[in-house]
Amino acid sequence: MQILRRGILASVITLFWAPGLGRAAEEPVVAAASDLQFALAEIRALFAAQTGRDVRLAFGSSGNIARQIRSGAPIELFLSADESHVLALARDGLTEGEGVIYALGRIVIIVPHGSPLEADGSLEDLKAALARGRVEKFAIANPEHAPYGQRAKEVLIRKDLWSALEGKLVLGENVSQAAQFATSGAAQGGIIAHSLALSPDVGRRGTFALIPADWHTPLRQRMVLVKGAGSVAREFFELVRGPGGRAILKRYGFTLPGEPG
Amino acid sequence: MDWTAFALSLKLAFWTCVLILPVGVVAGRALAWGQFRGKALLEALILLPLVLPPTVLGYYLLVGFAPGSALGRLFASLFGAPLVFSFSGILVASLIANLPFAIQPLERAFEAIPPAVREAAWVSGLSNWRTFLKIELPLAWPGLVSGLALTFAHTLGEFGVILMIGGNIPGETQTLSIALYDRVQAFRNWEAGAMAAVLLAFSFLAIAIVHVMARRRPWLHG
Numbered sequence: 001m002q003i004l005r006r007g008i009l010a011s012v013i014t015l016f017w018a019p020g021l022g023r024a025a026e027e028p029v030v031a032a033a034s035d036l037q038f039a040l041a042e043i044r045a046l047f048a049a050q051t052g053r054d055v056r057l058a059f060g061s062s063g064n065i066a067r068q069i070r071s072g073a074p075i076e077l078f079l080s081a082d083e084s085h086v087l088a089l090a091r092d093g094l095t096e097g098e099g100v101i102y103a104l105g106r107i108v109i110i111v112p113h114g115s116p117l118e119a120d121g122s123l124e125d126l127k128a129a130l131a132r133g134r135v136e137k138f139a140i141a142n143p144e145h146a147p148y149g150q151r152a153k154e155v156l157i158r159k160d161l162w163s164a165l166e167g168k169l170v171l172g173e174n175v176s177q178a179a180q181f182a183t184s185g186a187a188q189g190g191i192i193a194h195s196l197a198l199s200p201d202v203g204r205r206g207t208f209a210l211i212p213a214d215w216h217t218p219l220r221q222r223m224v225l226v227k228g229a230g231s232v233a234r235e236f237f238e239l240v241r242g243p244g245g246r247a248i249l250k251r252y253g254f255t256l257p258g259e260p261g
Numbered sequence: 262m263d264w265t266a267f268a269l270s271l272k273l274a275f276w277t278c279v280l281i282l283p284v285g286v287v288a289g290r291a292l293a294w295g296q297f298r299g300k301a302l303l304e305a306l307i308l309l310p311l312v313l314p315p316t317v318l319g320y321y322l323l324v325g326f327a328p329g330s331a332l333g334r335l336f337a338s339l340f341g342a343p344l345v346f347s348f349s350g351i352l353v354a355s356l357i358a359n360l361p362f363a364i365q366p367l368e369r370a371f372e373a374i375p376p377a378v379r380e381a382a383w384v385s386g387l388s389n390w391r392t393f394l395k396i397e398l399p400l401a402w403p404g405l406v407s408g409l410a411l412t413f414a415h416t417l418g419e420f421g422v423i424l425m426i427g428g429n430i431p432g433e434t435q436t437l438s439i440a441l442y443d444r445v446q447a448f449r450n451w452e453a454g455a456m457a458a459v460l461l462a463f464s465f466l467a468i469a470i471v472h473v474m475a476r477r478r479p480w481l482h483g
Contacts, residue, residue, distance in 0.1 A: 177446045
């Protein structure tokens with residue numbers, strides 16, 4: 001009995017000690033802006049099918065990921081939702097050069113089913129609804145560190161809606177959480193990434209309309225390999241910028257570099 | 262169900278329990294019988310994580326163990342990786358956050374042992390060490406089981422600290438409760454639902470164990 005018990009204990013300890021469980025170095029961490037939540041999951045599946053290898057995806061706001069890379073997080077590839085965070089990391093010598101632009105992002109206004117708002121890309125209906133007091137909560141990503149939140153703030157300021165809306169905003173920690181807030185039914189709508197609205201999981205919860213691209217600073221989405229990145233991360237980087245990755249990104253509404261919007 | 266996150270949570274809870282057990286026994290025993298200056302202050306410090314917002318602990322760990330700082334460099338040289346965004350980092354955080362959960366039940370259990378029992382052991386010629394092993398520990402075991410059950414369940418549920426210093430990295434710091442949060446953001450509610458059910462079951466089990474143990478007083482049964 002004693003021996004059996006010791007045996008069980010020993011095997012439990014070996015199991016948890018096994019390095020493979022905690023750190024699969026051969027499966028690098030790819031950290032990405034959460035507008036890529038659905039597109040990158042497909043690219044990962046394609047990667048696995050083509051190479052038999054896998055990566056670990058971690059999503060968040062670009063600002064938070066950049067801060068994590070500065071703190072020494074074991075991230076090998078960073079796909080940002082804009083380029084400022086990548087360029088700042090590159091300036092500080094944390095990355096392999098400045099990387100490449102892999103896509104241009106678009107923003108949409110999304111309203112859940114049953115909302116008093118209309119999905120109107122000109123934001124005129126939002127303006128009218130605000131004037132009539134039909135908007136209680138409106139979701140965007142946190143403009144402090146999420147690029148999609150910054151662009152949402154830009155268009156709201158441009159349309160003179162920011163001051164009226166500011167007290168009614170619910171801020172997602174990243175654009176995916178903003179999408180979740182916007183379509184939960186607890187808010188009347190929100191401004192989120194086109195790529196998220198195009199996924200069936202989000203799309204079936206409401207209707208959306210594109211906001212003109214020239215109303216905000218372009219979302220030039222840049223990705224970069226972090227210094228020390230391994231060969232698997234490099235292969236994944238190549239897949240994202242190659243035809244396989246581009247086809248998937250295009251399906252999720254991204255404008256591709258070198259192609260007309 | 263995310264098995265990577267589940268395994269990581271179990272691993273974190275397991276190592277938290279293993280490492281906190283000696284601390285709990287030594288500290289619980291010392292606090293139960295020891296009289297020393299600053300005891301009240303020490304007890305208050307140990308209880309602090311019960312009421313301290315986890316984000317406060319997360320903030321201090323994040324700032325205190327930043328890669329550039331002295332503590333951060335020391336940690337990195339000892340464990341080969343920075344504290345933030347690594348498994349060893351969330352383990353340190355989990356140990357601190359669980360101090361009251363491990364120490365409190367053990368302190369109560371040691372307190373409940375009548376002094377006459379220990380005195381009888383000494384009179385019978387048992388050394389301090391053997392008294393501890395043969396008399397005190399068997400009598401205090403319900404407290405030990407309660408402390409470990411609480412620590413285990415509390416670690417599975419830890420969220421705030423891990424979110425702040427963990428960074429949501431699958432297989433490294435994305436524990437079950439963080440994965441649940443992540444899946445809700447990813448609109449994968451069915452997966453989140455499975456994780457919620459697992460966490461609910463573990464929490465209930467832990468409380469049930471503590472409850473049963475609290476009724477058990479082995480020395481009364483002879």
